Amino acid sequence: MAWLVTGGAGYIGSHVVRAFQAEGLDVVVLDDLSSGHESFVPANVPFVRGSVLDGGLLVHTFHEHAVHGVVHVAGFKYAGVSMQRPLHTYEQNVTATATLLAAMNTAEIDRIVFSSSAAVYGTPRTDLVTEETAKNPESPYGESKLIGEWLLRDQAVATGLRHTSLRYFNVVGSGDLALSDTSPHNLFPLVFAALLDGRTPRINGDDYATPDGTCVRDYIHVADLALSHVAAARRLSDGQPIEPVYNLGSGDGVSVGEIMATVRRVTGIDFTPEIAPRRAGDPDRIVASGALAARDLRWSMRHTLEQMVQSAWDSSRAAAH
Structure with missing residues (x-):
């Protein structure tokens, strides 16, 4: 019996796959490689190239690999770009999730861990976000993730689906030199690309x-994030109580200025960042409590900021060579 990781060839998904392997759990990857890399998939993990929008392929994959649970990481994850491509975002994140749930129902698979996002909160009015904080997404991306959570909720009422959604903010670092964040929009890869280019x-x-x-x-x-995906899957498999949503948050947060100072120390490159205009709608501070996930999903901040930056820098340099 195996877990299917959709988007398992991506930055986050590939770490989830390795976390499952490290705990002796069989895993299968489905990814269309629109932003993932086949090289990120371990050689001993079955890889299916295809889209979550292909219901027939999903059902075939479920049966061929004896899948009994899904970790749904695949999706279009660029909040800013989603403002210009709303229909594409909804297709990739909403239609695809509905297609996945329909295929799971056909194959009688009743457990799923959903990779959601802190974008569902928009600009919160509180300094510390909890699972009960009001949801006010400000982009089609955030809206699509919230709708994904609703789809799981409603399918659970209809069919008894066991599920949980993990909301998180900025995922950084690397648990393996071969796995780097290649997003063209995230802070760490943008900073490192600039430094490597001079x-x-x-x-x-x-x-x-x-x-x-x-x-x-x-x-x-x-890597901390990936471990909590495994913990969530285990709770679903074991029939243990599980909340419908969890925040994977630090509880205190760090500033971009602190990150720049840490990047200077880690890389040994002295620089003063250029200051671009503020992005519209960016709040001063957003930090989430991870208390609920710490209780149920083995969640903790096992890495310091220095370790996050060091591992991300090392993987970025490895990818550049």
Whole structure:
């Protein structure tokens, strides 16, 4: 019996796959490689190239590999781009999730861990976000993730589906030199790409209402995140009580300025980042409590900021060579 990881050839998904393997759990990967890399999939893991929008392929994969649970990581994850491509975002994140749930129902698979997002909160009015904080997504991406959670909820009422959704903010670092964040929109790969090219990194705004003027966010290590996906899958398999949603948050957060200082120490490259204009709608501070996930999903911040930056820098350099 195996778990299917959709998007398992991507940055986060590939770490989830390795976390499952490390705990002796069989896993299968389905990915269309629109942003993932086949090289990220271990040689001993079955790989199916295809889209979550292909219901027939899903049902075939479920039966061929004796799948009994799904970790749904695949999706279009670029909040800013989603403002220009809303229909594409909804197709990839909503239609695909509905297709997946229909295929699971056909194959009588009744457990799923859903990779959601802190984008469902929009700009919260509280300094510390909990699972009960009001949901006010401000992009088609955030809306699509919230709708995904609703789909799981409603399918659970209809069929008894066992599920949980994991909401998280900024995922960084690397648990394996061969796995790097290749997103063209995330802070760490953008900063490292600039340094490796001999350019000066840019950050957005230095006039926020924070101690150093740069915005404060949750940054969590991808390997810590992956372990909580495994813990969630185990609870579903074992029939243990599980909440419908969990925040994977640090509880305190770090500023972009602190990250830049850490990047200077780790890389040994002295630079002063260029200050670009603030992005519209960016709040001063968003930090989430991870208390509920710590109780149920083995969640903890096992890596310091220095370790997050070091592992991300090492994997970025390895990818560049």
